[in-house]
Amino acid sequence: MSNLHNDSVVIDGLIIAKWDRSIFEDMRRGGLSAANCTVSVWEGFQDTVNNIADMKKLIRENGELVSLVRTTQDILDSKKSNKTGIVLGFQNAHAFEDNLGYIEAYADMGVRVVQLCYNTQNLIGTGCYERDGGLSGFGREAIAEMNRVGIMVDLSHVGGNTSQEAILESKKPVCYSHCLPSGLKEHARNKSDEQLRFIADHGGFIGVTMFPPFLKRGIEATVDDYVEAIDYVINLVGEDCVGVGTDFTQGYDKGFFDWITHDKGRYRKLTSFGTILNPLGIRTIGEFPNLTAAMEKAGWKEARIRKVLGENWVRVFAEVWGA
Template sequence: MRIDGLQCGHFNRQAFEELRAGGLGCVTNTIAVWENASETMAAIGRWRHLARENADLVTIARTTADIEAANASGRTAVLLGTQNSSPIEDRIDFVELFHDMGLRVMQLTYNIQNALGSSCYEPEDSGLTRFGRNVIAEMNRVGMVVDLSHVGDRTSHDAILASQRPVAINHANPRELFDHARNKRPKVLDTLAEHDGVLGLSMYPNIAGPYAGTLDKWCELVARTAERIGVRHVGVGSDLGRFMTTTDLDWMRRGRWTHGPEYGAGSPDRPGMVEDPEWFTTSADFAAIPGALRAAGFSAEETEAICGGNWLRLYREVIDLAS
């Protein structure tokens, strides 16, 4: 089972065919970054249409049984995910309601402080708030994956400890290996692993730096990360943004909180869209990853775990165990 822990961008039949070409049994998408409840519902509506129109290629999954059934039938299961808690509009009750509608992954903050905690770009990370703790408890209860990818280190650390279930950092890299605000410090990753969470390693050039250069180089990132936190806690989270435009990028970076300029994971020197690594321009390129990991020295079992097994284990422990 191959799983991509996070993609953004637009999906259409071509993107679905690329998921199949990559052999992916499951992908977490991004249906909201700044959207409110109603706008996120509209996105779920669009996804239901997409899934119905492409039912030969994809299905929206609510359980790991759905994921396994999709994979067994040669289709890709989509886990509905958001990269912000904006859909719940600061209402604890909306966690359960979005779970009813199929949402299975929610990142606590995107690129700015919110009522739950601090993003990775705050000058001062004040930690997980009391409301943030309540939201995590509710996500634990209903069976929704807590994601911390864009969340600040202190808030992330608090969240890992607050959660009764393993959490995800579904698209980020170790700060030790590439120094960027979006990447996680050793203490956070060590605590993530102690609590059996999973880190989805990304080849997005802005946060992978030199490791994005070649697939072999990226496998070195995987190997060095696995050395520190253990193979069991490493997965893939490509952050692929298929069919994304600069308009999308501006929305993701500015949302409604600034008129900009705002560079997100970029910088004044790298302000716009960056080229995908030439070895990973679509989901189809996922197909080459297992072989490269074997060549880099991982066993068949380790490769299986990194390419999907670890995510599947986490999903089983979170989304199948709802009270």
């Protein structure tokens, strides 16, 4: 592990792995200071609370490797004590059901990031694979409540109209925690140059992913292609509002992808990704130091590397979560 990687605050803006000790060990191997860890996608309130309880138990049982993050100070403390901070996040507001009161309850449990929609329409708005009618009235109230209690609004899988309205509606910075630019590959999940500029111009944040179906070279991609994609976004919006959001799906099999890509209507299939193979050089979370090395190889200045690896995430989280 290079000195620069070792010294830097390293934050992954999105991991949806099969949570167990081996993942936490790999996070340590990769030198992660913190990660936004998905604990809800299609689950309702009760099952989501069960997932949170399971995750907290796992964190307690592996306290020498990880700790729960409620504040940005917790991230810095994790870094100091050589642990990885676990940020509880949702990839769908489905778990809010139709009850605004649940939002504060989740915040009290430690949830800090919630994506409004996952690919498809829910009570809040529309995902990126469906005709997009924009933000609902309930969605506007949900964003106001998320702003109030300090939960970050994530728009990665959200449709263009709903995203634009959410960006304008939110009083706090919102993010695409894990996205790629359409400029490198046309895909429903990727964001156009205009969309990337729009979120940045309104104080928002962009975490760049390396999920192979959305990368220019797909499963042929390497860690250098990932750096190229991050570079593309930085060239559009500047280096202060860009970070990393890998979308690691470590430990999962095909059954998980079948479940994750379903839609309304008794598991109607929404999309198919084909083979999932992460870029060569960063196939596992433990290989994270190779990302820093690839940034150095690409001629990035140290200040830019530190910002993109984690300092930018810390700043924007502080703006949303408060002191």
